[in-house]
Amino acid sequence: EAQVTQNPRYLITVTGKKLTVTCSQNMNHEYMSWYRQDPGLGLRQIYYSMNVEVTDKGDVPEGYKVSRKEKRNFPLILESPSPNQTSLYFCASSLRVGNQPQHFGDGTRLSIL
Amino acid sequence: AQKVTQAQTEISVVEKEDVTLDCVYETRDTTYYLFWYKQPPSGELVFLIRRNSFDEQNEISGRYSWNFQKSTSSFNFTITASQVVDSAVYFCALSEYIIQGAQKLVFGQGTRLTINP
Numbered sequence: 585e586a587q588v589t590q591n592p593r594y595l596i597t598v599t600g601k602k603l604t605v606t607c608s609q610n611m612n613h614e615y616m617s618w619y620r621q622d623p624g625l626g627l628r629q630i631y632y633s634m635n636v637e638v639t640d641k642g643d644v645p646e647g648y649k650v651s652r653k654e655k656r657n658f659p660l661i662l663e664s665p666s667p668n669q670t671s672l673y674f675c676a677s678s679l680r681v682g683n684q685p686q687h688f689g690d691g692t693r694l695s696i697l
Numbered sequence: 698a699q700k701v702t703q704a705q706t707e708i709s710v711v712e713k714e715d716v717t718l719d720c721v722y723e724t725r726d727t728t729y730y731l732f733w734y735k736q737p738p739s740g741e742l743v744f745l746i747r748r749n750s751f752d753e754q755n756e757i758s759g760r761y762s763w764n765f766q767k768s769t770s771s772f773n774f775t776i777t778a779s780q781v782v783d784s785a786v787y788f789c790a791l792s793e794y795i796i797q798g799a800q801k802l803v804f805g806q807g808t809r810l811t812i813n814p
Contacts, residue, residue: 617801624706626788626804642801674742685732686802688742 586611590675590689597665598697605660605692607675615678616658617686620644620671627674633658665696699724699793703805710779711813718774718808720789726750730792731765731772732802737785745787748772779812786810 588609597603609616617632619642629642633652647669649661658677662669673692678684700723710716722731733745746756748765756763760777776783789805 619804624806626701626703626806627790627802628804629801632801672740676742685744685747686742687744688734691740691742 586687588675588677588687588689590673590692592692593690594693596695596697599666600664603662603665603694605662605673605675605694607658607660607689608656609658609675609677609687610656611677611679611687612655613677613679613687614655615680615684616652617642617676618648618650618658618660619674619676621674621691622671630660630673662694665694667696670694670696699726699729699791699803701789701791701803701805703787703789703808705808706806707809707811709811709813712781713778715775715777716779716810716812718776718787718789718810720772720774720805722770722772722789722791724770724791724793726793732790732792733763733772733774734788734790735785736788736807742788745774776810781812781814784810784812 591606614635618630619627621627628644630648631642631650633639636655639650639652652658675689676686678686702721729750731748735743753765762775764773786807786809788807790802793801793803
């Protein structure tokens with residue numbers, strides 16, 4: 585089954601404790617992206633990756649890191665989480681960019697205390 | 698920069714009513730794509746439709762229809778004979794050109810649709 589898998593689905597943690605949200609897709613997609621969803625703001629892009637070893641900042645990259653060592657995986661790293669990073673996070677992938685619908689993971693709800 | 702506006706934050710209607718969700722966009726690109734996604738209460742994002750800027754034909758899929766008008770930069774979504782299962786947050790999105798060969802999606806703020814029995 586074609587899917588984008590995010591883990592964990594839920595996490596409550598404390599300020600400053602490094603965390604990683606994993607994202608894996610099994611569709612051989614080139615393009616992957618991370619979004620955060622906040623009330624009244626829709627989805628905003630954090631980082632995106634055009635292909636292996638090619639990543640770039642989206643609209644709200646501050647406080648986040650990503651890597652793309654393999655085509656299928658695109659982890660999101662919060663080196664020193666802060667309460668303003670409490671949000672619902674989505675990973676997405678598509679065959680290419682722009683004209684292709686994105687396939688989204690089920691979301692990760694992060695709470696930073 | 699490109700922008701997508703969904704002016705209706707929340708809409709509530711009674712089952713079987715028709716409802717239209719508005720989407721207005723701004724872009725300088727001549728070639729672009731518009732999308733609608735549905736987010737039901739379970740939280741996942743579901744792709745509904747894609748439309749490119751050169752195709753202004755309206756589209757109908759069952760009870761769903763989409764009206765794309767370049768002249769007013771709008772891509773509105775209508776649900777006919779709404780059902781409780783249509784209750785969700787709906788997002789309109791526009792593909793934005795970044796650099797050579799790269800684009801990204803810009804999302805609207807979303808419209809929360811509640812269908813009451």
